[in-house]
Amino acid sequence: xxxxxxxxxxxxxTTIIRDVSLEVKAGEIVALLGRNGVGKSTxxxxxTGLIRxxxxxxxxxxxxxxxxxxxxxxxxxxxxxxxxxxxxRMSVTENIAVAAASNGFDAKKTVEEMLEDFPLLRPKAAxxxxxxxxxxxxxxxxxxxxxxxxxILLLDEPTEGVQPSIIDEMAGVLKRINADREIAMxxxxxxxxxxxxxxxxxxxxxxxxxxxxxxxxxxxxxxxLQQELLGV
Ligand code: ATP
Ligand code: MG
Numbered sequence: 001x002x003x004x005x006x007x008x009x010x011x012x013x014t015t016i017i018r019d020v021s022l023e024v025k026a027g028e029i030v031a032l033l034g035r036n037g038v039g040k041s042t043x044x045x046x047x048t049g050l051i052r053x054x055x056x057x058x059x060x061x062x063x064x065x066x067x068x069x070x071x072x073x074x075x076x077x078x079x080x081x082x083x084x085x086x087x088x089r090m091s092v093t094e095n096i097a098v099a100a101a102s103n104g105f106d107a108k109k110t111v112e113e114m115l116e117d118f119p120l121l122r123p124k125a126a127x128x129x130x131x132x133x134x135x136x137x138x139x140x141x142x143x144x145x146x147x148x149x150x151x152i153l154l155l156d157e158p159t160e161g162v163q164p165s166i167i168d169e170m171a172g173v174l175k176r177i178n179a180d181r182e183i184a185m186x187x188x189x190x191x192x193x194x195x196x197x198x199x200x201x202x203x204x205x206x207x208x209x210x211x212x213x214x215x216x217x218x219x220x221x222x223x224x225l226q227q228e229l230l231g232v
Contacts, residue, residue, distance in 0.1 A: 088130025
């Protein structure tokens with residue numbers, strides 16, 4: 001479904017990720033864990049085509065991914081960058097409409113679908129995105145990513161700076177989207193409880209490489225690894 005093979009890349013002459021291979025199968029939610037600065041976001045940027053590959057390649061739904069991020073989006077790769085990127089000076093409706101139109105989907109219809117999926121956005125539909133709370137912006141960023149009707153969704157630290165009550169709601173929303181629309185997900189996170197609640201399997205990164213692959217039960221039992229990840 002989604003596969004990264006021997007990914008090596010970084011910024012300018014600096015290599016950040018080295019020889020990273022991972023896979024997300026149809027229907028899966030997979031976590032990408034690791035402490036600050038290990039290269040989780042860089043790997044996501046590599047996967048979306050936002051940074052140039054030094055070597056390695058990406059496959060989306062069985063097809064070799066083209067270089068351009070826009071073309072990868074058209075193949076079904078959705079992406080919610082770290083820091084809940086939305087257009088602050090556009091309304092909630094416009095934010096969703098622009099994303100839908102960029103992939104050739106009917107803007108009006110998509111906006112209506114997203115407001116149905118995320119009822120908390122409906123009363124805010126005409127408001128400027130910049131005026132929403134952090135959690136609401138994160139939900140809007142998710143709605144924008146879903147507006148392109150992805151088959152695989154990359155989420156970069158969706159719970160960062162979001163209050164606990166909205167984190168629980170978000171976990172529920174992601175599980176529902178995964179089940180109802182069969183969208184596979186790769187979720188970079190530092191929030192272990194959140195990961196354990198949504199994903200069955202995880203990759204752990206260290207210094208730009210995959211350090212290990214684990215599953216929910218092993219991660220739950222491995223207190224040493226948990227401490228390492230939490231940095232305590
Ligand atoms: P966090 O958990 O803090 O989000 P991360 O695992 O996502 O961390 P990255 O953001 O991928 O880590 O950063 C990995 C390394 O790449 C760091 O050393 C960082 O300083 C460097 N880096 C990140 N973005 C850039 C950039 N735009 N230009 C140059 N170096 C960068
Ligand atoms: Mg990051």
